[in-house]
Amino acid sequence: MKNNYDIIVVGGGPAGSVAARYAAEKGVSVLILEKDREIGTPVRCAEGTSHEGIKDFIDIDPSFIDATINKFCLVSPEGERIEISLDQVGYILNRKVFDFKLAQMAANAGCEIYTKAYVNGLLFDNDKVAGIKVDYMGIQKEIKAKVVIAADGVESRVGRWAGIKTYIDFRDIDSCVQYTASNVNDINEDTLYFHFGQSYAPGGYLWIFPKGGNNANIGLGVSGAAGKKKSALSYLNDFMNKKYPDTAILTTVAGGVPCVPTLEKIAAPGIILVGDAARQTNPLTGGGIASGMIGGSIGGKIAAESILNNKPDFLLSYEKAWDDRLGKRHVIFNNLKEGIYNFSDKDFIKLSKAMSKIPYEKRSIGGLFQKALMNNPKLLIDVAKLYFTK
Amino acid sequence: MLMIEITPNKCDYCGTCVSICPEDAIELKEADITISEELCTNCSKCVWSCPIEVLKFNKEGVK
Numbered sequence: 001m002k003n004n005y006d007i008i009v010v011g012g013g014p015a016g017s018v019a020a021r022y023a024a025e026k027g028v029s030v031l032i033l034e035k036d037r038e039i040g041t042p043v044r045c046a047e048g049t050s051h052e053g054i055k056d057f058i059d060i061d062p063s064f065i066d067a068t069i070n071k072f073c074l075v076s077p078e079g080e081r082i083e084i085s086l087d088q089v090g091y092i093l094n095r096k097v098f099d100f101k102l103a104q105m106a107a108n109a110g111c112e113i114y115t116k117a118y119v120n121g122l123l124f125d126n127d128k129v130a131g132i133k134v135d136y137m138g139i140q141k142e143i144k145a146k147v148v149i150a151a152d153g154v155e156s157r158v159g160r161w162a163g164i165k166t167y168i169d170f171r172d173i174d175s176c177v178q179y180t181a182s183n184v185n186d187i188n189e190d191t192l193y194f195h196f197g198q199s200y201a202p203g204g205y206l207w208i209f210p211k212g213g214n215n216a217n218i219g220l221g222v223s224g225a226a227g228k229k230k231s232a233l234s235y236l237n238d239f240m241n242k243k244y245p246d247t248a249i250l251t252t253v254a255g256g257v258p259c260v261p262t263l264e265k266i267a268a269p270g271i272i273l274v275g276d277a278a279r280q281t282n283p284l285t286g287g288g289i290a291s292g293m294i295g296g297s298i299g300g301k302i303a304a305e306s307i308l309n310n311k312p313d314f315l316l317s318y319e320k321a322w323d324d325r326l327g328k329r330h331v332i333f334n335n336l337k338e339g340i341y342n343f344s345d346k347d348f349i350k351l352s353k354a355m356s357k358i359p360y361e362k363r364s365i366g367g368l369f370q371k372a373l374m375n376n377p378k379l380l381i382d383v384a385k386l387y388f389t390k
Numbered sequence: 391m392l393m394i395e396i397t398p399n400k401c402d403y404c405g406t407c408v409s410i411c412p413e414d415a416i417e418l419k420e421a422d423i424t425i426s427e428e429l430c431t432n433c434s435k436c437v438w439s440c441p442i443e444v445l446k447f448n449k450e451g452v453k
Binding site: 035036037042044116118153154155156157160166167168169170173175176177224225227228231232233234252253254255256258 | 402404405406408409410411412414418419420435438439440441442443
């Protein structure tokens with residue numbers, strides 16, 4: 001570990017590794033600092049993503065694909081299953097292998113990486129961020145950088161230290177818990193299952209994502225407001241006891257998913273935020289793998305260019321670049337989320353009944369939202385923007 | 391007086407509480423979580439958002 005780099009990336013998840021790689025490929029020196037002992041662990045993720053979302057960042061390889069997805073299945077509060085074929089291929093990743101590969105790609109592009117490196121403060125030069133303070137294996141160090149990229153996840157504090165408002169209202173985060181379970185015998189390996197309803201996951205949803213064989217990620221997220229009364233863990237255990245009393249639980253993870261549009265400010269002199277730290281997750285689905293890598297790639301490239309051209313102010317153009325690429329879209333996804341957020345069990349049952357009348361070949365996700373938001377003309381326009389225009 | 395209690399050996403170190411803490415009072419390392427008595431206002435948002443009930447409100451105060 002040297003005392004000076006062009007760029008320091010805090011956090012070695014997908015957003016951090018991609019940001020680091022894109023920057024290093026431009027020819028600047030990059031250091032990645034990961035607080036945990038290993039890249040890729042623990043996996044706080046349901047691991048679902050799409051081919052389209054990740055193909056630009058990594059060659060698709062069976063070593064990190066646990067299941068290939070073609071269908072979406074909506075399970076109503078009464079247990080009715082509505083299957084919808086997806087118009088693009090999805091994957092359930094093995095994030096441990098996936099994250100490791102992304103970090104290797106960053107290393108191959110020239111990045112230095114250290115694990116067990118806990119960043120606990122920032123260095124400033126006047127008002128500009130000028131480096132980080134790190135506790136590395138018990139030794140406190142200060143390292144200078146022209147740009148710091150905060151990729152430190154949902155628990156991000158790096159942005160806060162730079163004076164950026166990153167904390168989220170507790171109602172806008174979904175509290176999640178997930179088991180990776182074995183002996184899940186009633187699911188298809190190519191289908192994502194979503195249970196909706198107040199009894200399953202108020203303000204959120206319960207997912208069952210196949211992991212190959214008879215393994216699956218079974219988890220749920222509840223809104224912070226709902227969590228005030230009953231925790232995500234209680235909801236999940238109720239479901240498991242009822243539906244899968246005989247499964248073996250191979251992994252248990254907790255986590256928070258920001259369900260909001262991206263932070264208003266994700267760049268300041270000498271620093272940018274990428275991935276969950278910037279709240280770049282899709283506010284409707286909670287998915288953040290692809291969007292985090294997109295944010296990372298844009299941020300890494302702009303950071304490197306600002307350094308190489310000696311134009312520190314260019315770094316701030318990252319905000320607009322993100323906004324144009326995905327940020328504005330996430331605002332629309334957030335509108336849809338708010339539209340269905342307060343759905344009662346009755347609403348979901350009605351929706352499932354309406355969908356069941358549509359022949360399988362004619363069902364689509366866009367069509368599902370059209371039915372769900374039939375009485376909300378303003379949101380129907382948003383549905384059209386997201387699902388019916390290229 | 392700090393009134394947010396951390397149940398020993400239960401935390402998964404997921405950081406949900408860190409993201410919603412308005413005061414930046416919670417510090418999370420790889421397998422270590424602490425709440426700053428100086429910064430914490432006992433607002434309890436962390437208690438409500440903890441996915442696995444690690445944090446509890448204790449009106450008697452915690453040491």
